[in-house]
Amino acid sequence: MDETGHPAGGDAEFHAVHDAVLRLLKLHQSALDAISQGVLITDANRRITYVNAAFVELTGYTAEEMIGSSCALLQGPGTSAETVQAMRAALDRGEPFRAELLNYRKDGTPFWNELKIVPVCGDDGTLTQFVGVQRDVTARRDAMNKLSLAARVFEQSNEALAIADLGGRFVAVNNAFTRITGYAEHEVIGQNPRLLKSGLHDDDFYRRFWQELQTRGRWEGEIWNRRKDGTVYPEWLSVGRVVDEAGQTQNYVASFSDITARKHAEENVRRLAYYDPLTGLPNRALLQQRAAQALQIAVRHGETVALMFLDLDHFKNVNDTLGHPVGDRLLVALAQRMRPVLRDQDTLARVGGDEFVLVLPGTDAAGATHVAHKLLQIVQEPLQLEGHELTVTPSIGVAIFPTDAADYDTLFAFADAAMYRAKMSGRATFSFYTAEMQAQMARTLRVENALRRALERHEMQLHYQPQCSAADGHVVGVEALLRWNHAELGWIGPAEFVPLAESSGQIAVIGRWVLDTALRQQRAWLDAGLRPLRMAVNLSAVQLRQAGLADLVAELLQRHRVDPAWLEIELTETMAWDDPEGSARQIARLRAMGLRIALDDFGSGYTSFSHLSLFQAGTLKIDRSLVSRLAPGASENSVVAAIVNLARTLRMHTVAEGVETPTQRELLLEAGCESAQGWLYGRPMPAADLEALIRGASAGPVG
Structure with a gap:
């Protein structure tokens, strides 16, 4: 050993090599730590033996936590098991492996990891370790996903999309573009x-x-x-600029959709709002607009405008007899007939079921007369529909601007009033508005408004007219007749206010009051000791159509304790025209209760045996129009005799109305008529006066 503590001699060379190896290892680690990509080294059993600084930063694990661990530490619920299995199979075979795998950091956040794993073998070829390099490619994958999504959206969008360069030339179009325009992609790129x-x-x-x-x-x-293909179509187009970071335009992006269907829908809505769906004519709303324009132009040029109101006579009979489909086809055919009569500037509109209005700019009374004659002629020409030859007639009312009225609403109302005057004049004709009609309209409005409070103000009352034996004059029954005494207007006849009550919906309330009052009076007479008399009460057509009529009558009879046999319901044959089957059922219910049915005004118009069968009446009332013409040698005598014989054959009781003279009474007796009523026997009178008449000594004709 030398003084440094190292082995002496040959050992010095070992130490030199050892120190060199340490320096190389430190240099190797420094180099790996300097790499921006994560590096890990495992042994042959895939236990981690080394990780560099980039790997630690990427995963969040420390080197100490990773050394000795498995790479499975980085896997999680989103990691592809298929990719992991493929990786293990490759490493088992000693092959390199490369893939992108979803890994998880220590804090649980996922990231996409691009892996490159290479096996390392010793000099003898034995597998000693694996070296892996990885990097975070999450941002790149997100960008690619966004690009892929954008591409799919571009191609699969229902809206047409196109991208153009600065020169306005197409550089890209999607499938919707080619579908809407009909051009293939290669036909528009560069165009x-x-x-x-x-x-x-x-x-x-x-x-x-x-x-x-x-x-x-x-x-x-x-x-x-x-x-x-050359077809022109509407589209909703949005075009925007695509700019770079410096705000410079790079491209233009356009999106559009074919709005043909929407335009058609809008047109259909417009047609529904302004045109009659059956005839295709302008409706009331469009008529008002065009009329307003015509009046404005007329004011500027000092011209006149004629407004004509046309209503088909008895059109309801067509619907009721042949059905609404035939009635609809008739309306369409008549609309087509009337169009050629008009000029381009004229307007023909359908404003109701069988009501038409014409606006004729620049037309005076003479011109309107000419048009009215032409309309009367063409409308009345026979039509062949569904195997039926149909003939209808119009009633036409005419009002002139500004002679008759200064605004559309008033002009319309005046033409309507003139049309009703034409109907009252016999139909199949035309009538011009007059000042007299204005006064009548004002009175009608006043009467209708007053009618709404007539019962509340106790202005309504019943008068009673005796029905007497034609042979000896004694009273056999009474007819309850409604009277109205208005505080300002005075006595108003039923011929005036009953139609208004029907049209305004007040007839049901008034009709109930009449029945209730008549039966109450009948009970009062019975309680006062008078012998039972049959009470005749008139019903309107509206009442006959009411579903609860029979129940109402039964309720009132029970309330006032009146035997149904002493109540007679008077009906006119025209009431059944609107709904013959419904009327028959209603009449059958009333007869089943024990009431008597009287057919009123017989002989005043067209009567058929089918109507007599329908009503199953027990009483036939001969109309006053026939009675008034009775005289020695008159032809009406035979007519009345024939009616009486018919009634006798049908086992019906006869009552003559409007008997005013002894001569009429004698002729009725000769014809075999059983009962009579009229001024000869007594006018309609208050209940007290009729009671006095019945109690009086005289049982014969009065006056």
Whole structure:
């Protein structure tokens, strides 16, 4: 041993080699630690024997924690078992292995690890260790995933996408682009978007397009383009600039969608909002707009405008008899017939079931008369539909702007009023609005408003007219007749207010009041000792259609303790026209309760035996229009006799209405009529007066 403590002699050479090895090892470790990639070395059994500083930084584990451990320490729930198995198989064979594997740091955060593992053998070829190099490629994979996602979105987007260079030439398009435009990708790459121009936009449009794109960085809006096959279509287009870090434009990106379906839907909505779906004519909303425009133009030019209101006469009979499909086809056919009568500036609109309105700019009364005559002629021409020959007639009302009215709403109302005047004049004609109609409209409005509070104010009352034996004049029954005494308007007849009550929905309340009051009075007379008299009460067509009518009558009969046999319900044959089957069922319910049915106004119009069978009436009332014409030698005498004979054959009781003279009474007796009512026997009177009449000594005609 020398003084330094090292072996002397030959040992000096050993120490020199030992020190050199130590220096090399330190140099080797320093070199490995300087590498930015993680390095680990394992023995042949894959136990870690060395990790460098980069590996420690990458994993978060210290070298002491890693030495002696397995690489499985870095694996976790997201690590691919398949990749691990492939790695082990390669290392077992002594082969190099390379892969990307999801590993986990000490704190549990995952990272993508790019592995390169190489086996190391000794001089004798025996496997001694493995050297692994790895690096974190998470950021690279995220970037690649984002690029892959962007590529998939680009290709799979339902919206067409296109990228253009600074010169505006296409550099990329997606599948939706080729589907919408019809161009294949290779046909548009390198081409300018002008390839798609429709020709519907002028140069100023494209100038403003590019100006906004450059100043704001984007443009968005509706544009029309052309497909490869030449068809023009609307699209919603968004174009934006792609800029680099310095803010310089690098590319343009466009996205668009074909909005043809949306435009069609918008058009359908517009048509539904402004056009009648059945006939295709303008509806009430569009009519109002066009009429307002026509009136404005007329004011500027000092012209007139005619507004015509056309309603088909008895159109409901077509629907009820042949069905609504036939009625609809009839309306379509008539709309087509009327169109040729009009000029381009005229408007024909359908505003209701069988109601049409025409607006004729620049048309005065003479011009309207000419058009009305043409409409009357063409509408009345027979039509062949579903094997039926149909003929309908129109009633037309005409109002002139500004002669009759200064605004559309008033003009419309006046034409409507004139149309109703045409119907009252016999239908199949036309009528011009007059000032007299305005006064009538004002009264109608006032009466309708007053009617709403008539019962509340106790203005309604029942008068009773006696029905007497034609042979000896004694009272056999009474008819309850509704009267209205308004505080300001005075007595208002039922012919005026009953139709208003029906149209305004008040008839149900009034009808219930009439039945209740009549039966209450009948009970009062019975309680006062009068002999039972049949009480006749009129029903309206609206009441006959009410589902609860029979229940209401039964309730009131029970409340007032009146035998159903002493209540007679008067109906007119026209009531059954709207719903013959429903009317028959309603009448059958009433008859089943024990009530008597009277067919009123017989002989005033068309009557068929089917109606007599439908009503199953026990009483036939001869209309006053026939009775008033009875005279010695008059032809009406035979008509009345025939009606009485018909009633007798059908076992029906006859009552003649409107008997005013002894001569009429005698002729009715000769014809075999059993009962009569009219001024000859007594006018309609308050209950107290009728009671006095019944109690009086005189049982014959009065006056």
